[in-house]
Amino acid sequence: MGTAGMMRSKNYSKLFVVILVAVVFQQSVLNQIVVMNAHPDVLVLLAVCAGVVLGPAQGAIVAFCLGIGADLLVDMPFGLSCLAFSIAAFTASYFQKIPMHKSGVGNTGLLCVSAALITTLLYAIIATLVGQHGMLTIQLLRVLVVIGIGGIVMVWPSIHILKWAIGNDSLRHSQIPPGGSAA
């Protein structure tokens, strides 16, 4: 039985709480930390971590819900974050299965931060395709730098919070290494 099969309603409640807290944390705390006119983004990071921790299907669903939360906070086309986050979580979960990334949690963290940066780029590209102006500018580079640095700081808490949310039973059946340090 996979991770999905082991999920219980209690775990879903925990995941819901994690998503809600993440959205409030993003809006109340992280949005106030503005460096180079950009701020760190825990929602995109949690979305790719969900793919890595929960697997492709469950991860994409959680990422979709995080996307809804992100879309409610900003005045951009609704559904944009849902689309980018779902694809990112699904893809990240497949990269997790590559042997290189099974070797340690350090690689998992690197995978999540890299995936978060690619997701931000994907978001900007999709937004441009649906008619949003000024997405692919020099500002995007600044945003990627800030999200990358913020991601390095927040990736371990994010993975561990998701591990806590899905519970130990599920974790025994998941692909992710049991813990450790990026160093």
Add this chain to the structure above:
Amino acid sequence: MAPANRRANQRITLIMLILVSLTLLTLDYHGEANRAITHIRNGFQSAISPIQKGIADILHPVGNLFAGAFNYGSLEQQNVALTKELTGAERQLYEQRGEESQIRQIQALDNIKFASNLPSVDAPVISQPSSNFQYTIEIGEGTSEGIGPGMPVVGLQGYVGTVLTASSSTAVIQLEQDVKTRVGVRFEEKSSGYSLGVIEGQGAGRPLTALVNLPGPKKGSIVYTSGLYGELYPSGLPVGVVTNVHLAPGALQDDVTVTPLVNVNQLQFVRVILWEPPA
């Protein structure tokens, strides 16, 4: 479940999520659905705004909350008590200074000369940009005070931006440097009257630009909202100063660079002018 079936199910889940996302995106471009989504957004932002304000209040006063909690002995206790007293006095002083600074900002808003005959609401800035790709701020007043989308927002020096969306207790302001900003302006000069143009935002931290028919403005000209019939803003709001004028060979218009008058990073309070463009 066989691995092939599981993979197929996973792909179906992803396809379903992509389809739902695309449906939401499509609906967002339609009038009725867009209004519904805006209502949901405003409701959500209203719901979390008390939490947001509460967290801001908790994070703001940095005190020695745990200092001395695990210390024993009279000397250490005395030391802790004195430190607490000193910290409390310092905090009071900082709070007093902070309040004085806020009061000064509110009082300064009363000295604004432009648009003084129009009704307005003063509001605190409660949040920096929510999106990395939009140049917006959030203020702590909303529709309950009469604020609505499209209303101009000013600071002490001049035009700050436009109300993008408003919930009952908060509103999002699109700043003048946002790439979606278009403002009809006139370039005032002491000697030769004025010329008209439309300035456009170029993104965070970048000056505004405009194309202006020849003869264009000179460096140092002050830029005001034009207030021509059908314009989105009332006449005479100061917007910026012309810092560069470039005429490309063969061009019929000057390429004008305008530096905004307001430093949005230092804004604590803004004034929303309760003005709507004529229908």
